[in-house]
Amino acid sequence: MDTNPHQSDSLHQSEIFIGLTREQNAALLKEGRSITFQPKSILFHQGDPAKHCYLVNQxxxxxxxxxxxxxxVIIGYIGAGELTAVTALFKNRNYLVTAESLEETEVIGWDKPKMIHLIHQYPDIAINLLGIVLERIDDMQHRYLEVCTEYVDQRIARSLLRLMRRAGSKTRDGILIDIALSRQNIADYSGTTLYTVSRTLSAWEKNGWIKSGREQIVITNPHALVQFAETG
Amino acid sequence: MDTNPHQSDSLHQSEIFIGLTREQNAALLKEGRSITFQPKSILFHQGDPAKHCYLVNQxxxxxxxxxxxxxxVIIGYIGAGELTAVTALFKNRNYLVTAESLEETEVIGWDKPKMIHLIHQYPDIAINLLGIVLERIDDMQHRYLEVCTEYVDQRIARSLLRLMRRAGSKTRDGILIDIALSRQNIADYSGTTLYTVSRTLSAWEKNGWIKSGREQIVITNPHALVQFAETG
DNA sequence: GCCTGTCTTTGCGCTGGCGCAAACAAGATG
DNA sequence: CATCTTGTTTGCGCCAGCGCAAAGACAGGC
Structure with a gap:
């Protein structure tokens, strides 16, 4: 599948559209190309020449x-309304990371000349892009600080909380992280090993802070986790 | 000192001016405000409301x-032509880091309304800013990866090499890092402790890879360091 | 319903790196 | 030149977290 995207879905919620008029919005979408990926497909590999920037639609x-x-290491998980590979638009570089779809995923891709042209017409797009990219810096700086200064289990707590905020859905038992997450994934996202993650989660399960299953985490006591993340 | 900056110095070398005409260049400088700081002054503190973005002139x-x-932790060292606190321009946020001058330092500061106005006039500025900010993401992602996956001494090697590239000056003995760097500083920049840095540097000095003194590092064998950084 | 592959748990031993403490070195000050 | 401050080195003990290994749990396919 590879079509022209139209104004629909959750697109308008993305930060990239802030402050744009209906026409600007449409122009931006018109220049993009919608692509749908099956689960576990690679959109691009770290090191490949960066051609396209992608917005996740679904x-x-x-x-x-x-x-x-x-x-x-896992740099992050991104969902609907979020961008990746902005580098492709502004640097003649290779992709800095590898992007893989977890579920069936629809993205909109732009290439460099089109986006540069759009920005010259509608500079607000660049301002929005800056906002998005700065958000990522903030995240990376925080996580860098954490991995340099905090204990592993603090970092695991922070990882769960981050994922909860991005992909948490309320259930009867608590807040479910709506991503298939193995212990290895959590380890790669926290800068540790699957063994340490497993031991730590077991302990928290005994405390009643979380309930965990195979590739599944439910946070039952977020407040305790926050407390733990901050004080150790 | 607090004056209006004029076209001089090494300003034109900054990435922010790429592709701008002489007039655009001048307009950009005109909206900025030049400030000179004495050594060891704080430009801004992490957590303070972010008002200004700064370009280091000297x-x-x-x-x-x-x-x-x-x-x-030390997020980085920046010198002439480099920017910090771009966040101030696009987010209503606090400063993410603390900025301190090492030497007497002249900067040019812009506030949010002025820069937004400038970008609407000259979108290339935004494109340049995106390039700058994306460069920082690249750096942070690399260092995050390194601190998650590599041994301390590899990371110390990488730190020295990074600082050498940014602030290295050729001398008779090798490449001098032109920043007063204590063992503690190197540790904070590498995510370790001053003791480990001291031990590691001692070993490298015995290998003939570096020569070190009080707050001073000369790299005598960069190639060996690169090799070590990559293979451990 | 059984089999197979993947994911998870936990015991156990090991080690990379931390951090105290104490001695030493090098500028700075007067 | 003597003193003070600040930075550096190194011995030593310790422990957080790693990683193997082996057993157990779960899900999907046929």
Missing amino acids: GRLKLTKLNEQGRE | GRLKLTKLNEQGRE
């Missing part, structure tokens, strides 16, 4: 990064 | 970030 992406030895 | 700034317990 579904969810996992962004990962490898070092020279092949060790992996 | 001198050098240290950017640091604290966590809830007061543990500190």
Whole structure:
């Protein structure tokens, strides 16, 4: 599937459209190209020449990064209304991360010349992009600080809380993180190992702070987790 | 000192001016406000309401970030032609880091309304800002990956190499890092402790890779350091 | 309903790196 | 030149967290 996107879905909620008129909005969408990916597809690999920037319209992406030895970390999970690979639009570079769809995922892609042209017409787009990119810096700086200064289990708590805020849905038991998350995934997102994650979650389950299953986390006591994340 | 900046110095070298005409360039400078700080002055504190974005014209700034317990990391060092606190222009937020001058430092500051106005006139400014900010994301993502996956001494090697590229000056013995750097500073920049840095540097000095003194590092064998950083 | 593959748990031993303490070095000050 | 302050080195003990290994749990396919 590979069509022209039209004004629909949850698109208008994205930060990239803030302050744009209906016409500007439509022009932006018209220049983009809608693509739908099956679950577990790779949108792009870290190191490939960066051609397109993507807005997620529906579904969810996992962004990962490898070092020279092949060790992996998860940079983030992004969902509807969020952008990735903005680098492709402004630098002649390779993708900095690998993007993989978790579910069936629809994205809108723009290439560099089109977006540069659009920005010259509607500078508000650039301002919105700056807002989005600055948000990511904030996130990365925080997580960098945390991994440098805090204990592993604090960081695991912070990871769960972050994922809860992005993808939490209320259930009878507590707040379910609506992403299939293995212990390994949580480890890669927290800068630790699956063993340590498993031990830590077991302890929290005994405390009654969470309920966990196979690739599933329900947070039953967010307040306790916040407290723990901040004080250790 | 607090005057109107004029076209001089090394200003034109900054990424923010790329592709601007002489007039646009002048307009941008005209809206900014030049301020000179004595060594070891605080430009702004993390947590203060973010009012101004700064371009360093001369001198050098240290950017640091604290966590809830007061543990500190160094986010980076920036010199002439580089920007900080771009957040101030696009988010109604507080400063994410603390900025301190190392030497006597001249900066140009812009506030939000002026810069937004300028961008609407000259969208290329926004494109340049995006390039700058994306560069920082790249840096933070790399360092995040490194602190999650690599050994301390690899990270110390990478820190020295980064600082060498930013502030290295060739001398008879090797490449001198032209910043007063204590072991503590290197530790805060690498996510470790001053003791570990000291031990590691001692070992490298024995290997003949570096020569170090009080708050001073000369890299005598950069290639060996690169090799070590990548393979451990 | 059984089998297979993936995910999770937990015991156990090990080690990378932390951090105290104490001695030493190098500028700064007067 | 003597003193003071601030930075550096290194020995030593310790522990947070890693990672193997082996067993257990769960889900999906046929």
